[in-house]
Amino acid sequence: MQKIINTNDLAFLLYELLDVERFTRYSRYADHSRDTFDAAIELALKVGAETFAPHNHLCDGDEPRFENGKVVMRPEVSEALAVLRDTGLMAAAQDYERGGMQLPSVIAQTCIGLIKGANVSTQAYAGLTIAACNLIMAHGSEEYKRRFAEPMMEGRFFGTMCLTEPQAGSSLADIKTRAVPAEDGSYRISGNKIFISAGDHELSENIVHLVLAKLPDAPPGVKGISLFIVPKYLVNEDGSLGERNDVTLAGLIHKMGYRGTTSTMLNFGEKGGAVGYLVGEPHQGLAQMFHMMNEARIGVGLGSVMLGYTGYLHALEYARERRQGRPLKERDPQSPMIPLVQHADIRRMLLAQKAFVEGGLSLCLYAATLSDEKKHAEDPLVREEASGLLDLLIPIVKSWPSQFCVEANSLAIQVHGGYGYTREYPVEQFYRDNRLNPIHEGTHGIQGQDLLGRKVPMQDGRFYQALVKRIRSTIAECEGVSELQVSGQLLGEALTTLERVTEALQAIRKQDVERGLANAYLYMECFGHVVVGWMWLRQAQAALRGLQGNGVQPKAFYEGKLRACEYFMRYELPKPLALAEVLEQGDRTTLEMPDECF
Amino acid sequence: MQKIINTNDLAFLLYELLDVERFTRYSRYADHSRDTFDAAIELALKVGAETFAPHNHLCDGDEPRFENGKVVMRPEVSEALAVLRDTGLMAAAQDYERGGMQLPSVIAQTCIGLIKGANVSTQAYAGLTIAACNLIMAHGSEEYKRRFAEPMMEGRFFGTMCLTEPQAGSSLADIKTRAVPAEDGSYRISGNKIFISAGDHELSENIVHLVLAKLPDAPPGVKGISLFIVPKYLVNEDGSLGERNDVTLAGLIHKMGYRGTTSTMLNFGEKGGAVGYLVGEPHQGLAQMFHMMNEARIGVGLGSVMLGYTGYLHALEYARERRQGRPLKERDPQSPMIPLVQHADIRRMLLAQKAFVEGGLSLCLYAATLSDEKKHAEDPLVREEASGLLDLLIPIVKSWPSQFCVEANSLAIQVHGGYGYTREYPVEQFYRDNRLNPIHEGTHGIQGQDLLGRKVPMQDGRFYQALVKRIRSTIAECEGVSELQVSGQLLGEALTTLERVTEALQAIRKQDVERGLANAYLYMECFGHVVVGWMWLRQAQAALRGLQGNGVQPKAFYEGKLRACEYFMRYELPKPLALAEVLEQGDRTTLEMPDECF
Helix, strand or coil: CCCCCCHHHHHHHHHHHCCHHHHHHCHHHCCCCHHHHHHHHHHHHHHHHHHHHHHHHHHHHCCCEEECCEEECCHHHHHHHHHHHHHCHHHCCCCHHHCCCCCCHHHHHHHHHHHHHHCHHHHHHHHHHHHHHHHHHHHCCHHHHHHHHHHHHCCCEEEEEECCCCCCCCCHHHCCCEEEECCCCCEEEEEEEEEEECCCCCCCCEEEEEEEEECCCCCCHHHHCEEEEEECEEECCCCCEEEECCEEEEEEECECCCCCCCEEEEEECCCCCEEEEECCCCCCHHHHHHHHHHHHHHHHHHHHHHHHHHHHHHHHHHHHHCECCCCCCCCCCCCCCCEHHHCHHHHHHHHHHHHHHHHHHHHHHHHHHHHHHHHHCCCHHHHHHHHHHHHHHHHHHHHHHHHHHHHHHHHHHHHHHHHHHECCCCHHHHHHHHCCCCCCCCCHHHHHHHHHHHHCCHHHHHHHHHHHHHHHHHHHHHCCCHHHHHHHHHHHHHHHHHHHHHHHHHHHHHHCHHHHHCCHHHHHHHHHHHHHHHHHHHHHHHHHHHHHCCCCCCHHHHHHHHHHHHHHHHHHCHHHHCCHHHHHCCCCHHHHCCHHHC | CCCCCCHHHHHHHHHHHCCHHHHHHCHHHCCCCHHHHHHHHHHHHHHHHHHHHHHHHHHHHCCCEEECCEEECCHHHHHHHHHHHHHCHHHCCCCHHHCCCCCCHHHHHHHHHHHHHHCHHHHHHHHHHHHHHHHHHHHCCHHHHHHHHHHHHCCCEEEEEECCCCCCCCCHHHCCCEEEECCCCCEEEEEEEEEEECCCCCCCCEEEEEEEEECCCCCCHHHHEEEEEEECEEECCCCCEEEECCEEEEEEECECCCCCCCEEEEEECCCCCEEEEECCCCCCHHHHHHHHHHHHHHHHHHHHHHHHHHHHHHHHHHHHHCECCCCCCCCCCCCCCCEHHHCHHHHHHHHHHHHHHHHHHHHHHHHHHHHHHHHHCCCHHHHHHHHHHHHHHHHHHHHHHHHHHHHHHHHHHHHHHHHHHECCCCHHHHHHHHCCCCCCCCCHHHHHHHHHHHHCCHHHHHHHHHHHHHHHHHHHHHCCCHHHHHHHHHHHHHHHHHHHHHHHHHHHHHHCHHHHHCCHHHHHHHHHHHHHHHHHHHHHHHHHHHHHCCCCCCHHHHHHHHHHHHHHHHHHCHHHHCCHHHHHCCCCHHHHCCHHHC
């Protein structure tokens, strides 16, 4: 039995909660139906369970090595990626005319998400390729689409994103990689990049690096960043491979988790300059990157959810099978032991995991539907609101699962007791793998500043207000519905608190940006819990519809949703909100702590 | 520079907060002085920094292997343990007449704690030996003390605790290991044990296993457990080693962290029965084990603190040295980058770590002073109250650091950004090592039930009331002291809430034990934060005395304590208390979740 996803839950979220079948009414998806969506999902799950999952643990214990200038790794990685390539899923969202499946983003994300849940490390080679390919498709010339992106869709070329440099970290303004124009219209790139996932390997015919670099006349800071395609092997006009480009693998970085994915240090231009091709206009690199960052950040959030989800399913199975201890009321030590799941403390830990992973999954999939609406809805107003809501929610979508699904993985270990801590069981790997997600694609700190400093106030808070309105409207629908009353009320109170805090912090921020944003991360925790609370209330609504109508899921499934919703509202929602007063006051404790007092 | 401890902080806690110098007035410690305490501490820190820390990372990457029936490991482990043995610190707390240093428990714990901070895995061989030795000293006959315990004090024999069995886990009532009387007065032991740390190695002349087993006439359940000494090699009357006992290493378990410590499966009696010696009376094994469990659990809490502490010091150094980004108000991208520590979000993460690790350390050391008072105070009333308070606090001492110092380790990773996630930096190992602590020596769930179901109500809540009284008295002292007013008030409110919850849950527990204890873990989180809040308020008091009087620490140090206290009260204390209402109502959400609804 696969323990990647509860397929009932996935169907519930996609069709009963988010009604993704409505996308078949969009002209772009007119040839699709629930059947074609389900076929893609089933294919991805099958490939994930049968081809990716079996070597997940093997690659963790036998990670890629750097030998004689090349990366050596277990053969299962290449084999699995070949199977994935042959499914065509790497081009799931691309146009038919380019050989793609033209599936909605929410379905494409779901498919790759299932592969992540099976084996996040091997998946990363494909996931990064899809992201890099999308970037070229969005901003590259037709020639570059043909020469570089199309082979990526086919899975013949893989891709990377080369942003980070050793001296700059999150501070992209400070990158030093240079691009000098060459006579043939291309550029010569030189500089050092670090933490480049999938930066070198022998898994594909070629590797297409997307590199942020600065032109000689670049203005300082982030406004002077341009985006370049720098292939490992040059690509001739006819698509055949030319000579090796001036990109060198300087070394591998050894990570706590995600061990199957190479993390590399790359040197560009050690022999005079790597050949690079400018994508779009000069100095637009960051904007171009940001354009694709929403999808990449949904991908991180979803990856984190899927690691949490598989951990939850493993813990649930263990808790049902493992017998240990007796009910507290039972005083006869010779009475039979009961399954772990019958202990309240174990149920508490399972409920928390369920609340985190199913809540996180609903959030990520909702964000993916916004991405579809933004791009392909017919009504421009719908497109505009979806775009704004997605921008607003992205920091939450990236960071909330990265925090609470790591917590879910920790709870999965705890349910397993001592076994959970051993590498003989899989949950400790999920925990290690997942710990990367709060860091890459923008740390929690970066996301918090993005939310409070940019996204909430953008367009005078228009999309923030739109989100609040949507949440209020769901709460209003729950009034008088006995099964949803308590949850609706608790969420309503939390939302009121969040609005008060938001207003206070925006006022402070205008006066003093450092003080206003000092606790942006803690603000984001409150915001995230309210948003996920909303997702849970909507899930509870949908479950109640299922219970009262002719829902296709088992009754216990719907009841579980109602109970998990109540659990979230009662047990989880209050925790970050407990800091509302501190936030509202613009407390200066963290702001003013002098360095020498640590 | 060692990054194991802030020595100013340790001196502050021991002498300014806890006044451990007063123990020199106890007759047992009359030969000691602050100088001898400090000499032992300095020695331990030197050995930790110079001999244990350097191979901590090496053993993580090159863990013990099982080859030809023997355990093979890096030579640094044996070398470091030999150095520790030669310091005499393994007998730090033992009587002079047995070759010990007769140091107070709080100093002995501090010394071994520093070794834990340096290298928790190598330390474990010594730490388990000290614990096993103490158990024999408390309950064994003079002959066993001489034959087994004294060589352990000398570091010639090492020790283990063999409790857990594959089928029983935390449920000791269900152990199956049997002990059959032999004609010579010894016993023949047979059964399987799992997760036995340091269960086999070639580091010492012999290994003394302390094994829980059941006699043929044993009553069922925990009342039928007896404690046996089972040496790896039999020990002749003259102390020389005899033949190999019937104990077999069945295999090694591979852990997420703590990799340098062997975790073993041991088979007793495969060839007819391992020779074992009954410790004390039959059927008293669990009581005997519990007698020593307080010290063992202080050890776990302290170990968790020390891993958090070293992670914090590494993060602090990194945050001061690494330059990245600019102040939010600075719009010139060519202005110099600032050290990480100047970003408010980084300071928030450092403050949280400081609050957790210094708060946790004060708690563990306070518990160790109670242990000293319990054993050696002259006034029997002092002994009795110390004993009761220690029993009450032990679940907190064990579990609070195990939770919040793992969180500190996670924050240390986060401060390092991508580097923190790599094995090229040490913080990820601390995080992995520390994740064991919420499991071994009693999981969070077990501790929560112990606190709420046994410790709080014991003797009609007498020691719970005594603790509340002590906390109230500290709060009362802070009234009208402007620097402590806010913290005192916040703690007072939290304590009132905790008392309300306690009363409600005790009433529910008497009616319905399952419901009363369903959320015992969450109750323990509230309790733990109030207790650590109390520790912080007392630290703030002591810091203020230092600032206003002639304190020996730098002014910034004392100010840091005041600020960290306020941070804890404002930012951390409210979070678990946010569930007070849910707890007080005896909420049934976790209790009543049906299995089929997951």
